[in-house]
Amino acid sequence: xxxxxxxxxxxxxxxxxxxxxxxxxxxxxxxxxxxxxxxxxxxxxxxxxxxxxxxxxxxxxxxxxxxxxxxxxxxxxxxxxxxxxxxxxxxxxxxxxxxxxxxxxxxxxxxxxxxxxxxxxxxxxxxxxxxxxxxxxxxxxxxxxxxxxxxxxxxxxxxxxxxxxxxxxxxxxxxxxxxxxxxxxxxxxxxxxxxxxxxxxxxxxxxxxxxxxxxxxxxxxxxxxxxxxxxxxxxxxxxxxxxxxxxxxxxxxxxxxxxxxxxxxxxxxxxxxxxxxxxxxxxxxxxxxxxxxxxxxxxxxxxxxxxxxxxxxxxxxxxxxxxxxxxxxxxxxxxxxxxxxxxxxxxxxxxxxxxxxxxxxxxxxxxxxxxxxxxxxxxxxxxxxxxxxxxxxxxxxxxxxxx
Numbered sequence: 001x002x003x004x005x006x007x008x009x010x011x012x013x014x015x016x017x018x019x020x021x022x023x024x025x026x027x028x029x030x031x032x033x034x035x036x037x038x039x040x041x042x043x044x045x046x047x048x049x050x051x052x053x054x055x056x057x058x059x060x061x062x063x064x065x066x067x068x069x070x071x072x073x074x075x076x077x078x079x080x081x082x083x084x085x086x087x088x089x090x091x092x093x094x095x096x097x098x099x100x101x102x103x104x105x106x107x108x109x110x111x112x113x114x115x116x117x118x119x120x121x122x123x124x125x126x127x128x129x130x131x132x133x134x135x136x137x138x139x140x141x142x143x144x145x146x147x148x149x150x151x152x153x154x155x156x157x158x159x160x161x162x163x164x165x166x167x168x169x170x171x172x173x174x175x176x177x178x179x180x181x182x183x184x185x186x187x188x189x190x191x192x193x194x195x196x197x198x199x200x201x202x203x204x205x206x207x208x209x210x211x212x213x214x215x216x217x218x219x220x221x222x223x224x225x226x227x228x229x230x231x232x233x234x235x236x237x238x239x240x241x242x243x244x245x246x247x248x249x250x251x252x253x254x255x256x257x258x259x260x261x262x263x264x265x266x267x268x269x270x271x272x273x274x275x276x277x278x279x280x281x282x283x284x285x286x287x288x289x290x291x292x293x294x295x296x297x298x299x300x301x302x303x304x305x306x307x308x309x310x311x312x313x314x315x316x317x318x319x320x321x322x323x324x325x326x327x328x329x330x331x332x333x334x335x336x337x338x339x340x341x342x343x344x345x346x347x348x349x350x351x352x353x354x355x356x357x358x359x360x361x362x363x364x365x366x367x368x369x370x371x372x373x374x375x376x377x378x379x380x381x382x383x384x385x386x387x388x389x390x391x392x393x394x395x396x397x398x399x400x401x402x403x
Contacts, residue, residue, distance in 0.1 A: 013067075013070055015182060015185065016066075018178075018181060018182075018185070019063070019066045019178060020063075022174070022177060022178055022181065023059055023062045023063055023066065023174065024059070026062065026173075026174045026177070027055045027056075027058055027059045027062070030055055030058070030170070031051070031052060031055050034051045034052075034055075053099075053103060054096060054099060054100055054103060057095070057096060057099055058092075058096055058167075058170075058171075061092040061095060061096065061171070062092070062171065062174055064088075064092070065085065065088045065089055065092055065171065065174075065175065066178065068084060068085075068088040069081055069084050069085055069088065069175075069178075072084045078179060078183060081179050081182070082175070082179060085172070085175035085178075085179065086172070086175070089168055089171040089172055089175055090164075090168060092167070092171050093163075093164045093165075093166075093167040093168035093170075093171055094160070094164050096163070096164075096167040096171075097159075097160045097161075097162075097163030097164040097166070097167050098160050098163075100163050100167075101156065101159050101160060101163065221240075221244055221275060224240065224275070224276070224279040225237055225240055225241065225244070227279070228240060228278070228279065236278050236279075236281075239278050240275050240278040240279065243271060243274045243275040243278065244275055246271055247268070247271040247272055247275065250267075250268060250271065258301065259298040259299060259300055259301065259375070259400075260298070260299065260300075260301045261295065261296050261297065261298060261299075262290060262294055262295055262296070262297045262298075262299050262329060262339075263290070263295040263296065264301075265299050265301065265302070265303065265304060266288060266290055266304075266327065268301075268302060268305070269288075269304050269305070269308055269327065270286075270288070272305065272308060272309075273286050273308065273325070276312050276316070280312075280316050282322070283316055283319075283320070283321070283322050283323060284312070284316050284322075284323060284325065285322060285323065285324045285325070285346060286324075286325050286327075287324055287325070287326040287327075287328075288326070288327045288328070289326070289327070289328040289329070290327075290328070290329045291329060291330070291331070293331070294329045294330075294331060294337055294399070297329075297337055297399045297400065298400040299339075299397070300371050300372070300375050303368060303371060303372070303395070304327065304339065304341060306363070306364030306365070306367050306368055307341040307364060307365075307368060307393050307395075308325070308327070308341060309364060310364045310365075310393075311325050311341055311342075311343040311391070312325070314391070315343030315344075315390065315391065316343070319345060321345045321346065322345070322346045323343055323344065323345055323346065323390075324342075324343070324344060324345075324346050325341075325342070325343045326340070326341070326342040326343075327339070327340070327341055328340050328342075331399070332396060335398060335399050336379075336396055336397065336398055336399060337396070337397065337398075337399045338394055338395065338396045339394070339395040339396075339397075340392060340393070340394050340395075341392070341393045342387070342390060342391070342392045342393075343390045343391055344387065344388070344389040344390025344391075345389045345390060365382065365384060365393070368382060368393075368395065369382045372395065372397060375397075376397050376398055379397065379398050380395070380396060380397040380398070381395075381396050382394070382395055382396075383396075
């Protein structure tokens with residue numbers, strides 16, 4: 001049994017790259033704002049050095065906050081992640097506030113000598129805690145200030161508390177950004193999984209509808225072959241077996257979920273009709289009319305098969321007259337095309353020869369309708385009904401041609 005790494009895409013820290021990039025970007029932005037503020041004057045510029053140390057410390061603490069969130073709210077809700085982040089950010093803010101005060105004191109102690117001259121000509125020179133006041137006449141007054149720690153010692157808790165509030169909101173801003181990015185990533189993953197599931201379900205539906213045709217066709221073809229053998233027409237039976245072999249070798253090698261060109265679909269139907277013409281040599285007449293400009297249009301594989309089968313079963317088999325089976329295509333407005341499968345008796349009918357009918361179970365038409373709906377949605381439709389002396393089925397669908 002394999003164990004996935006915590007840093008794998010499915011691991012506890014699978015989003016560590018996102019976290020690292022956001023943390024570095026967050027504190028880099030902080031440093032840029034400090035530098036811009038440092039351009040306002042020399043006093044502000046002197047704070048840039050220890051602010052850089054604060055930023056480095058903040059980067060480490062923010063990464064620890066990320067680890068805390070992932071340890072205690074790995075797959076939790078937004079509310080749980082927010083609670084963990086709010087709690088984890090507090091000690092980080094306290095540490096940053098204390099470090100800021102210490103850095104400010106250290107920076108003050110390390111400052112070089114500074115000199116200020118007033119309008120009256122009095123010079124004030126400070127170096128650390130030592131302050132010298134030099135008048136124009138050369139008189140000098142030297143004062144040693146107490147250490148900064150003593151001056152602000154009583155105010156240290158308040159300074160740290162005020163700094164904690166400032167740093168806390170800064171850390172909370174990153175937490176809010178990270179949680180929002182995490183939820184956006186989860187939403188995108190969920191959408192991708194739903195799309196994959198929908199695609200898989202669609203493919204399964206197409207395959208199920210496609211394979212539904214095979215048993216029906218095989219039964220009818222074997223029944224026709226049996227009739228030829230029983231009637232002693234061995235040569236016809238052999239001819240049908242060869243055509244049947246070619247048809248199944250061609251159709252079963254196809255991927256049921258992949259569309260074929262209309263020319264390929266018509267070629268398959270010709271193979272099937274060759275089989276049926278062996279069975280009905282004097283009663284079946286085939287007429288196929290496909291314009292060259294529609295030969296490359298994409299259609300679901302074997303979409304015409306149930307319709308052609310029905311035309312044979314309920315048209316040719318139901319009458320002793322000669323029946324013409326027509327397959328034709330024509331373009332429609334709006335980038336669509338129409339496929340017609342028509343069977344009708346050729347010549348006048350006798351009283352003993354009924355016209356072709358369509359009194360089936362509706363399985364073939366239902367199959368075609370479902371497959372077209374699965375492929376094209378509401379852009380396709382199926383119309384069918386009796387016509388004088390026969391029956392007509394029309395399929396309308398978008399024209400999607402080969403590149």
